[in-house]
Amino acid sequence: MLDHPLVPGPTSAIEKGPWHYGADYVSVYFRGDPFSLKQIVPRPFVVDDGTCTAYVCEIISVGESGADMVASRPDRTVYHEAAVGVKCRFKENTGVFFPVMWVTTEWSLLRGILNGYQKRLADRISMTKLHPLNPGLNPISAGAKFGGFCVKGPGEALSLEVEVERAGEPSDLPSFGATYGMRRFPSTGFGQETVNEPVEILKSNSRITDVWIGTGSVRTELGVGGIRPLFGAVYRSGFTISGSRALKG
Amino acid sequence: MLDHPLVPGPTSAIEKGPWHYGADYVSVYFRGDPFSLKQIVPRPFVVDDGTCTAYVCEIISVGESGADMVASRPDRTVYHEAAVGVKCRFKENTGVFFPVMWVTTEWSLLRGILNGYQKRLADRISMTKLHPLNPGLNPISAGAKFGGFCVKGPGEALSLEVEVERAGEPSDLPSFGATYGMRRFPSTGFGQETVNEPVEILKSNSRITDVWIGTGSVRTELGVGGIRPLFGAVYRSGFTISGSRALKG
Amino acid sequence: MLDHPLVPGPTSAIEKGPWHYGADYVSVYFRGDPFSLKQIVPRPFVVDDGTCTAYVCEIISVGESGADMVASRPDRTVYHEAAVGVKCRFKENTGVFFPVMWVTTEWSLLRGILNGYQKRLADRISMTKLHPLNPGLNPISAGAKFGGFCVKGPGEALSLEVEVERAGEPSDLPSFGATYGMRRFPSTGFGQETVNEPVEILKSNSRITDVWIGTGSVRTELGVGGIRPLFGAVYRSGFTISGSRALKG
Amino acid sequence: MLDHPLVPGPTSAIEKGPWHYGADYVSVYFRGDPFSLKQIVPRPFVVDDGTCTAYVCEIISVGESGADMVASRPDRTVYHEAAVGVKCRFKENTGVFFPVMWVTTEWSLLRGILNGYQKRLADRISMTKLHPLNPGLNPISAGAKFGGFCVKGPGEALSLEVEVERAGEPSDLPSFGATYGMRRFPSTGFGQETVNEPVEILKSNSRITDVWIGTGSVRTELGVGGIRPLFGAVYRSGFTISGSRALKG
Numbered sequence: 001m002l003d004h005p006l007v008p009g010p011t012s013a014i015e016k017g018p019w020h021y022g023a024d025y026v027s028v029y030f031r032g033d034p035f036s037l038k039q040i041v042p043r044p045f046v047v048d049d050g051t052c053t054a055y056v057c058e059i060i061s062v063g064e065s066g067a068d069m070v071a072s073r074p075d076r077t078v079y080h081e082a083a084v085g086v087k088c089r090f091k092e093n094t095g096v097f098f099p100v101m102w103v104t105t106e107w108s109l110l111r112g113i114l115n116g117y118q119k120r121l122a123d124r125i126s127m128t129k130l131h132p133l134n135p136g137l138n139p140i141s142a143g144a145k146f147g148g149f150c151v152k153g154p155g156e157a158l159s160l161e162v163e164v165e166r167a168g169e170p171s172d173l174p175s176f177g178a179t180y181g182m183r184r185f186p187s188t189g190f191g192q193e194t195v196n197e198p199v200e201i202l203k204s205n206s207r208i209t210d211v212w213i214g215t216g217s218v219r220t221e222l223g224v225g226g227i228r229p230l231f232g233a234v235y236r237s238g239f240t241i242s243g244s245r246a247l248k249g
Numbered sequence: 250m251l252d253h254p255l256v257p258g259p260t261s262a263i264e265k266g267p268w269h270y271g272a273d274y275v276s277v278y279f280r281g282d283p284f285s286l287k288q289i290v291p292r293p294f295v296v297d298d299g300t301c302t303a304y305v306c307e308i309i310s311v312g313e314s315g316a317d318m319v320a321s322r323p324d325r326t327v328y329h330e331a332a333v334g335v336k337c338r339f340k341e342n343t344g345v346f347f348p349v350m351w352v353t354t355e356w357s358l359l360r361g362i363l364n365g366y367q368k369r370l371a372d373r374i375s376m377t378k379l380h381p382l383n384p385g386l387n388p389i390s391a392g393a394k395f396g397g398f399c400v401k402g403p404g405e406a407l408s409l410e411v412e413v414e415r416a417g418e419p420s421d422l423p424s425f426g427a428t429y430g431m432r433r434f435p436s437t438g439f440g441q442e443t444v445n446e447p448v449e450i451l452k453s454n455s456r457i458t459d460v461w462i463g464t465g466s467v468r469t470e471l472g473v474g475g476i477r478p479l480f481g482a483v484y485r486s487g488f489t490i491s492g493s494r495a496l497k498g
Numbered sequence: 499m500l501d502h503p504l505v506p507g508p509t510s511a512i513e514k515g516p517w518h519y520g521a522d523y524v525s526v527y528f529r530g531d532p533f534s535l536k537q538i539v540p541r542p543f544v545v546d547d548g549t550c551t552a553y554v555c556e557i558i559s560v561g562e563s564g565a566d567m568v569a570s571r572p573d574r575t576v577y578h579e580a581a582v583g584v585k586c587r588f589k590e591n592t593g594v595f596f597p598v599m600w601v602t603t604e605w606s607l608l609r610g611i612l613n614g615y616q617k618r619l620a621d622r623i624s625m626t627k628l629h630p631l632n633p634g635l636n637p638i639s640a641g642a643k644f645g646g647f648c649v650k651g652p653g654e655a656l657s658l659e660v661e662v663e664r665a666g667e668p669s670d671l672p673s674f675g676a677t678y679g680m681r682r683f684p685s686t687g688f689g690q691e692t693v694n695e696p697v698e699i700l701k702s703n704s705r706i707t708d709v710w711i712g713t714g715s716v717r718t719e720l721g722v723g724g725i726r727p728l729f730g731a732v733y734r735s736g737f738t739i740s741g742s743r744a745l746k747g
Numbered sequence: 748m749l750d751h752p753l754v755p756g757p758t759s760a761i762e763k764g765p766w767h768y769g770a771d772y773v774s775v776y777f778r779g780d781p782f783s784l785k786q787i788v789p790r791p792f793v794v795d796d797g798t799c800t801a802y803v804c805e806i807i808s809v810g811e812s813g814a815d816m817v818a819s820r821p822d823r824t825v826y827h828e829a830a831v832g833v834k835c836r837f838k839e840n841t842g843v844f845f846p847v848m849w850v851t852t853e854w855s856l857l858r859g860i861l862n863g864y865q866k867r868l869a870d871r872i873s874m875t876k877l878h879p880l881n882p883g884l885n886p887i888s889a890g891a892k893f894g895g896f897c898v899k900g901p902g903e904a905l906s907l908e909v910e911v912e913r914a915g916e917p918s919d920l921p922s923f924g925a926t927y928g929m930r931r932f933p934s935t936g937f938g939q940e941t942v943n944e945p946v947e948i949l950k951s952n953s954r955i956t957d958v959w960i961g962t963g964s965v966r967t968e969l970g971v972g973g974i975r976p977l978f979g980a981v982y983r984s985g986f987t988i989s990g991s992r993a994l995k996g
Contacts, residue, residue: 002289002348002472004433005367013369017437022878040251060878067883071892071908075402075873099251106358106370113359115437118254120262121355121370123622123649126822131769131807133985135952136814145818149652151621153324156652161818184253185434185444188266188364188492189451193444195434202438205882223251238880243437271629309629316634320643320659324624372898373870375573380520380558382736384703385565394569398901400870405901410569454633487631500787500846500970502931503865511867515935538749573900597749604856604868611857613935616752618760619853619868651822682751683932683942686764686862686990687949693932693940700936721749741935 006114008063013110015063015076018242020205023081026127026146027055028160028216028232029174033225037086040099040223044198044247045180048087048094051230053176054160054218056082056127056148061108079105080125082150082158084222087176090247095178095200100222102150102157116181116199116244124151140212142166146234157221162232164214172213173233179203181244199244211235255363257312263360264312264325267491269454272330275376275395276304277409277465277481278423282474286335289348289472293447293496294429297336297343300479302425303409303467305331305376305397310357328354329374331399331407333471336425339496344427344449349471351399351406365430365448365493373400389461391415395483406470411481413463421462422482428452430493448493460484504612506561512609513561513574516740518703521579524625524644525553526658526714526730527672531723535584538597538721542696542745543678546585546592549728551674552658552716554580554625554646559606577603578623580648580656582720585674588745593676593698598720600648600655614679614697614742622649638710640664644732655719660730662712670711671731677701679742697742709733753861755810761858762810762823765989767952770828773874773893774802775907775963775979776921780972784833787846787970791945791994792927795834795841798977800923801907801965803829803874803895808855826852827872829897829905831969834923837994842925842947847969849897849904863928863946863991871898887959889913893981904968909979911961919960920980926950928991946991958982 003012034050041047058080062069070077083101087094102122103109112119127148130137138144142165149159178200185195216232252261283299290296307329311318319326332350336343351371352358361368376397379386387393391414398408427449434444465481501510532548539545556578560567568575581599585592600620601607610617625646628635636642640663647657676698683693714730750759781797788794805827809816817824830848834841849869850856859866874895877884885891889912896906925947932942963979 001291002367004291004431005362005369006433007435020881020883022881022884024878042250042253060876060881060884062881062883064883067885068892070875070877070884071894073402074875074894074896075871078873078876109355109358109370110362113254114434118251120254121358124822126652126825128817128821129807129825130817131771131983131985133954133956133983134767134769134807134809135954135985135987136767136809136811137769137807137817138814145815147818147821149821151649151652153322154624154647154649154654154657159652182253183434183437183441184255185363185432186256188432189448189494191495191497192432192448192493193446193495195442195444197442199438199441207880207882209880236878236880238878238882240882244441245438246440246442248440269632269634271632271635273629309627309632309635311632311634313634316636317643319626319628319635320645323626323645323647324622327624327627373573375576375901377568377572378558378576379568380522380734380736382705382707382734383518383520383558383560384705384736384738385518385560385562386520386558386568387565394566396569396572398572400898400901403873403896403898403906404903408901456631456633458631485629485631487629487633489633499789500865502789502929503860503867504931505933540748540751571900607853607856607868608860611752612932616749618752619856651820680751681932681935681939682753683861683930684754686930687946687992690930690946690991690993691942691944693942695940697936697939742939743936744938744940746938 006110013107014114015066018064018240019061020240021059021061022238023057023059024236025055025057026148026162026234027053028162028218029053029230030218031228031230036223036225041086041088041097042182045088045090045097048089051087052224053085054158056125056160076107079103079108082122082125084220084224088180090180093178094176095180096176097180102152115201115241116183122150122152160216160218162214162216162234164212164234166213168211168213170208170211172211198247200247201244202242203239205240207238209236254359262356263363264315267313267489268310269489270308270310271487272306272308273485274304274306275397275409275411275483276302277411277467278302278479279467280477280479285472285474290335290337290346291431294337294339294346297338300336301473302334303407305374305409325356328352328357331371331374333469333473337429339429342427343425344429345425346429351401364450365432371399371401409465409467411463411465411483413461413483415462417460417462419457419460421460447496449496450493451491452488454489456487458485504608511605512612513564516562516738517559518738519557519559520736521555521557522734523553523555524646524658524660524732525551526660526716527551527728528716529726529728534721534723539584539586539595540680543586543588543595546587549585550722551583552656554623554658574605577601577606580620580623582718582722586678588678591676592674593678594674595678600650613699613739614681620648620650658714658716660712660714660732662710662732664711666709666711668706668709670709696745698745699742700740701737703738705736707734753857760854761861762813765811765987766808767987768806768808769985770804770806771983772802772804773895773907773909773981774800775909775965776800776977777965778975778977783970783972788833788835788844789929792835792837792844795836798834799971800832801905803872803907823854826850826855829869829872831967831971835927837927840925841923842927843923844927849899862948862988863930869897869899907963907965909961909963909981911959911981913960915958915960917955917958919958945994947994948991949989950986952987954985956983
């Protein structure tokens with residue numbers, strides 16, 4: 001059988017989960033304007049104090065039983081992602097909701113939408129990469145600069161710059177709590193089934209290494225209000241997503 | 250508010266419908282193997298006699314209230330599409346089901362999936378285009394050749410060639426009947442809402458012009474069995490899609 | 499033999515010429531600042547009165563003996579181009595020099611550089627396309643709007659908008675005279691051969707049709723100084739380029 | 748001034764050199780058919796015993812004074828490359844000549860052509876990447892598989908697979924000697940300057956680390972004759988290219 005694009009399987013756009021991720025991040029934590037943020041975070045999530053995160057990353061991702069695809073179909077295992085996340089509350093819990101998450105491949109787009117991320121397809125995401133053997137580049141150290149940008153359509157959807165000041169610890173990165181999302185599949189005609197549910201994305205196996213902390217700046221077309229950068233960070237992270245669970249209001 | 254990628258609106262990936270289309274096609278009608286086709290056409294649709302269509306086209310598309318986007322956001326109004334359609338029956342009716350339809354933009358991908366097309370994102374679709382003022386090209390006439398291909402990942406997903414023999418009429422193109430599809434949005438965790446419904450895509454305003462008929466050949470990675478070409482055609486078409494309606498078993 | 503990328507031949511990036519073109523243009527004529535323009539037009543060309551042209555177009559192009567490639571290799575016959583041209587003088591003649599011409603394919607990039615155009619590779623060029631059978635679109639008429647943009651790297655290299663007011667004639671489009679360029683291939687080490695010559699591109703068979711004239715605006719990252727739009731135009735054109743000839747100082 | 752695309756400078760497609768490289772390779776060494784190889788290696792280079800190398804790699808590259816571009820313009824510092832190299836002799840020396848080297852960016856394409864590489868623009872190059880924090884992936888060890896492919900136009904230009912068996916040493920990788928190339932810039936009309944010179948690319952600062960050796964296979968559209976794989980390798984490498992020097996016949 002030929003799998004439907006949204007129904008995980010060997011001929012679908014989406015591999016069967018759980019899905020494993022290893023990612024390299026350039027990120028900036030900032031304060032946006034809570035009133036503006038309210039316009040881009042749907043109920044039942046409630047914007048917290050305006051704390052946000054923006055990042056650009058490269059991700060290596062495989063499905064639970066598809067680790068061999070890094071060799072047989074490498075194009076199905078590498079993508080870039082750029083996103084803005086907003087600190088939110090749901091009932092008594094806190095978490096992060098991403099109004100938009102741009103990605104560079106079909107499979108990360110559809111997989112994410114299925115799980116509840118509001119993913120969009122970027123035209124291009126580019127970010128700083130170093131290489132230890134490049135004779136013209138230094139290893140990361142205080143003063144090293146990183147940057148990244150995401151282009152969609154006629155212009156820049158997101159760009160950010162980080163200058164690192166010191167090696168850090170995973171605990172230097174704020175934990176927002178849960179990862180929230182919206183699964184939606186509206187009707188296009190009479191009598192159709194629909195989906196409209198807030199979810200918590202089920203993340204596990206999280207590890208963070210190679211943290212560097214410094215200053216940062218961010219620009220985005222997303223309506224986050226005036227941006228007050230808090231700090232910038234560069235780090236690596238790994239985690240597993242097994243799907244999402246419906247949140248009952 | 251920021252629209253969810255799948256919920257039509259000004260900041261969604263999908264414009265509000267109905268959606269209007271104007272398209273230039275290079276297509277080949279062929280017979281595939283009914284047993285093979287049965288593997289790629291889901292129930293409740295029943296493969297007919299093995300008649301299929303394959304095409305590559307360029308489409309100019311706008312939402313009902315978004316015609317000005319051809320100027321303000323041309324990237325949101327032009328895309329390429331390649332597809333294989335299989336003649337099917339549903340109850341007493343006949344129609345066409347497209348096991349896969351490759352497109353080149355996010356918005357045509359997501360809009361199609363929402364309406365029930367099993368769309369996938371192509372890496373590249375290329376097809377013959379003529380230009381009346383190019384001093385090295387002749388106007389279309391008997392013997393003129395057309396071609397197109399769709400690449401996804403490491404190789405060619407579909408390619409076709411047509412050599413036209415004579416001007417034709419819209420009635421030279423077989424009418425398969427209705428356009429069928431599947432709307433699916435499966436669960437990724439406990440207690441989630443899901444969608445799984447066969448649909449008829451609601452097409453209207455169909456017009457066909459500039460028909461040329463000839464011979465054709467087609468290659469595809471899709472499992473259609475041995476291909477016996479029936480004929481090739483080049484034509485222009487316009488139509489409107491207003492959504493889809495659920496088919497009750 | 500395998501042809502060198504720059505040596506025209508069947509396995510080169512460049513087909514053997516002459517090369518034939520059929521193109522659809524959205525263009526804006528404007529005045530830039532002559533002092534700024536002087537910084538982007540190399541000697542021996544002398545900036546005239548600041549008159550410039552900017553355009554975005556789609557081009558169908560074939561080599562003299564390669565018209566069949568529209569069917570066998572359509573990807574080698576279609577590209578998009580965006581450019582800014584500056585009215586110049588060379589000795590007693592006038593002409594246009596294009597400080598930069600962005601294109602979307604390898605073969606148009608290298609073919610152009612060989613002939614003397616200062617071509618660059620765009621990440622994306624998008625422009626208004628209409629379709630006579632699209633039920634949501636009107637045929638071109640007074641008030642119709644057109645637009646186009648070119649993205650390279652993190653941002654927009656060029657964008658323009660045109661609102662047409664009336665059908666026009668080819669004579670409504672200013673003729674700048676000759677098309678000038680620079681053929682350059684500098685040394686990268688001791689004792690190497692080099693090329694550094696101003697040229698006139700050899701254009702013939704020019705035809706223009708479907709002219710519409712109106713107002714326009716243009717934005718560009720190119721340093722043209724303050725832009726005063728003169729008028730906008732939409733038209734189709736065909737021509738042949740057979741190469742270029744060296745201009746002797 | 749606006750730099751010509753081929754004349755290194757801040758507004759050219761090419762940064763000023765020397766250029767520094769850090770690269771991750773998946774490669775296969777193989778024997779091709781010397782008679783076939785003779786058709787794709789130009790004089791004055793003489794095909795040796797048929798030994799060839801094929802690879803896919805990701806490269807981080809910066810110009811001598813442009814290391815900050817990894818942050819300010821990351822799109823100008825990362826690209827992918829795929830190539831086939833043929834062991835050759837020039838006079839009493841041996842070296843490698845690359846009949847074709849596909850790359851994914853404008854600047855690596857033009858920089859390479861200027862230095863004497865017969866570069867072409869790929870539509871896509873994809874290759875295995877691992878990530879130490881991905882919970883679904885193991886660190887490299889005996890039995891690990893790697894792959895890569897390059898797509899151009901309607902199909903695959905090159906693909907390769909490697910299964911590593913053991914950690915190796917830089918000395919496990921055959922040294923072909925010098926890197927040869929052809930600088931060519933032919934005439935397109937009467938009286939034009941031209942370039943046609945064999946060169947040696949000036950490489951220095953070479954370092955190789957993280958070598959793993961195993962078996963491999965390769966497919967390519969390039970006419971190398973029957974392919975007999977010798978071995979596969981995965982490694983990292985850094986080097987500097989300062990330009991090229993003309994070889995006198």
